[in-house]
Every structure is written in structure tokens, then in C-alpha cells.
Amino acid sequence: DYVWPGPNDHMEDLLYLQSGFNRFGFVDGILSCAFGQNVRGRQNSAEWIRTAYHDMSTADVDAGTGGLDASIMFETMRDENKGSAFNNTFGHLHSFHTTRSTGADLLALAVVGSMSVCGGHDVPLRVGRIDATEAGRTGVPEPQQDLETHTKMFAMQGFNQTEMIELVACGHTLGGVHHEDFPEITGDDTEGNVTAFEYDDSQFTFDNKVVTEYLANKTSNPLVSGANDTMNSDKRIFAADGGATMRALSDATHFQSRCATLMARMIDTVPSTVTLSEPLTPIDVKPYVNTLALNANGTVDFSGYVRVHYGGDTGRSADDLSASITYVNRAGKTVSKPVQAVRPTWRDGTATGFGGISFVFFEWDTQVDAEEGISAFNIFVTTKSTNETVEYDNGGKGFPVKDTVLFQQKQSCQTFTQNESGGYDGSLTIAAAVRDDAIDNTSASELALHYAMHVPQGAVLERLETQVEPFVQTEQKIAGYTLFEVKNMAINDKSDSTTFDISLGGETAVEFQKTGALSQESCVPLVQ
């Protein structure tokens, strides 16, 4: 059973919080299946799926190398990777790239999201992919190659002949061929012109028209009916088994189910060194601690959200729910009366994600006595109509909270100033309050910032490198805590929105805090 915090919490947020309250907004690049930021000829959903296939297609499953590892971002200059789709795709993934969401996992999510937005069946999302740090081998299939070559290439990727036909048909239900990139196929090189794989705007829907139109001998697919037969790779592939697989795919339900299965296999083809998680499922009741910080009154501000899954087969209805928390002090004793968590008015406090999953949020905001401290909290969800309350205690131990080191967000800040060469120099200050009894036990110098610095690597995504920086003790002491700072640390302009952890004595004390929240804020002193 799920225990909070989990290693995939952030990916679960990216998958399930698309719109509404506390949205993460991965969907913004695929607001509809046809969406392409109004750039003529661009369809992001199609580009994202094509990018994933090109990244995966250089896998050698017997050798256990390649697969979905984002190596494509280093391979965009190759002839086998024509067009702007790959850089565009990673341009979107860029703002979601963190230590908890690799480029390759985000590319897998891009496929899952595109399938969802375009009306395909749900594709399960496993996570744990690791990003390549350099280009991989060549070997993406190209239209001018013959059937035997393609069959061998797909076999190397782990797909037999039937699966090759299916995967190509599943991919080529979206988008089309760009004239500027493939004039030898389309007979025209006008920028922005696209010959779609399907008639009547059906390339904007994940359906099996690419199959039925092919079987009816009336297809717009330029890889079937193109004037230059050498380039008609879909024609050769679709007919490879005499049409049996294509006839089977003319059944819409069979098409959808095979495509969901094969798209999942496509994104789950990873190097043998990678272990993928089980498919993510919506976490039933999940908390978010937004603030745990010392305030000027010498108490600890403790605020966050309770997120409850409703609808579907949960049996819950958002309007019939309320939530509260209680917390336990450092000694393990329940000290608080229930703290009511309030449903926000913003977006009705609800959010939805891929796969039609819905959540309702409740917000709590309270103060904890600094001396008594806090070690855990429990969540209570009440069904108002029946007055029935269920306690969620995270598998028995409560939802853990560490109050040894507090990240002082208000005392932290980040600024950027323009330098002489026209770029920006950043400066970051992070403040933390450390409980005095913890300093006595460990040397204060062991308090360290672990900063995920973005380092350019000749690709759209930067490499994330952990920069470890010691904190310096300040004179300021409040309520049994001493303030520490990493002051005016120089950061590059690629790192304007990243994350950090804080460790004490080699152990992580504060995790995955976002610096984006600090932008343009000035550090506010903690005055009593």
C-alpha cells in the first residue's frame, strides 16, 4: 500500500493534476489534440508521440541498450530525425524537468497525455527512467528503406511483424508529413504545409481511419499513396502479412486496445539498467505540506492541503466531503484538536487529470508550538450526508513531519541582474531554522544545501547537477531554533526555476523545495 511521502509523488501530480486547483499544467502543450500554439502545420500531440518513437526506436532489446532514455535530444541533427518536432517537444518538457521527473519519464507522460487528449485508451504510466547523457546509436526507420530492413529494425526494438504493423498504424493515426521536411514524399516544400495521414481532420483524433481508409483504397496517407513508391513505407508495412493485421485493426475496439498496449510497450522499452515502477494510480488521500516554518511570534506555521480522490469508483462526491487533521507532537502525543481544512473557492477546490481522474482539495493553516514541536499528522475525511468519518493514518504511523530543520521561505529569495554580456547573473539566499538540540548533536557545519543546478549540455534539457553548499550560522535565535543561511549564492540563468534539498548530518531534512516560488521575492527578515 502507498505510504506518504512516496518517491513518485511528483510524477503522480504531473499525471493527475492538469486543470483546476493546484494544477501542474502539463496539459498546456496539448490543450486539444490539434493544438500547436497556432503554428501552421504543428500538432503537438503528434510531435510528442513521434518524438517518443524516435527516441525508443534505437533500442537494442537483446543488448539491453537504448529505448526511452531521452537520448533523442542529442540526436536532432541526424537525417533520420528531420524536423523541429524533437526540439519543440523537449521545449515543452523543459519546465517540468526536475530531480523527480526525468526527461525520459516526461516523454513517457507526453505519450500518455497525448493518447488521453486525442481520445485513445488510457496508457498506464510507469516511472523511473534515466536520461542519457549523450547520443545513442543511429537506426530510426526511414521511409526509403525496404520492408526487410524495417522488419529487422522493429525486431531489434522488440516488436514482431504484427506488432510492427500495429505500432505504425497506431502512430500514423495522428499528424502527417511536413512538406518542408519531406518534399521527396509530398512533391512540395512549402513551409507549414502538411499532408495528413487521414482525411477530414481525422488526424486530430486517435481513431482507426488510417486503417479503414487504407483498406478502402482511399487514403490520404502519403506513406501509402505517395507518387514516389520508394518512399511508401506504410504501404509495404501494412501489406507485410497480406493485410491480416490491418483487417483486424479495422475493428475500432481492437485498434484502441492494441494501440494502448503497444504505446505502453513503446514507452516501457528502457535500458536494462532501468527498473520501472508499477503503473501510477491516483493516490486516494494525499497531503501536501506547503509551509513548515518559524514565524516572528516564535511558533511554527504549518499549512498544506489534503487532496481527496472523488468520483469514478471511489463512491465519493466532492460536495459531500469535509476534511480535518490532527497532529502529534515531537514526543508522539496527539496535541491538537482537529484542525478544520477548508475547501478553497479558487476553481471550486477541485482538479482533474489525464484519464478523467478528479480530486477535491481542503486547505489547512495552523500554528504549532515550537517547544512541543510536531512529528506527524493524521487526516480525517467526513461524508457530510452520513456524518461518517474515516481516519487516514498513512499505514499506522501518521504522515511524518520533521521539525528539526525548517525551510524559511519568507527569509529566502532569488534575484537576477543583467550582466555586461547581456545575460543574467542570479543570486540565491536560502534560510533555514535549525532546532538547537539538533545542533548540539551534530556539528552545525553539517547543514548543507543540495541545489539542483541546471548545466547546459548542448541539448534542450540541461543536465541537473547537485551543488552542495554549507550553511552559515547567524546570530539570530528564536523559540529554541537558530537561523542559518546560504547567502547570495551565485546561480546561472538556466537555474531560475529548480529545486533543492537541505541535509543535516548527512540526512535529508527538507526535500524538493522549488526555487520558482522565490522569484522576485526579497528576503524578509524574521523580526520578533
Ligand code: HEM
Ligand atoms: C517504419 C517506420 C516508420 C517510418 C518510416 C515513419 C515515417 C514517418 C514520416 C516520414 C513522418 C513525417 C514526419 C514529419 O513530416 O514531421 C512520420 C510522422 C509521424 N510518425 Fe512515423 N514512421 C514510422 C513509424 C512510426 C511509429 C512506430 C510511430 C509511433 C508509434 C510513428 C509516429 C508518427 C507520428 C505521430 C507522426 C506525425 C508527426 C507530426 O504530424 O508532426 N511513426 N512518420
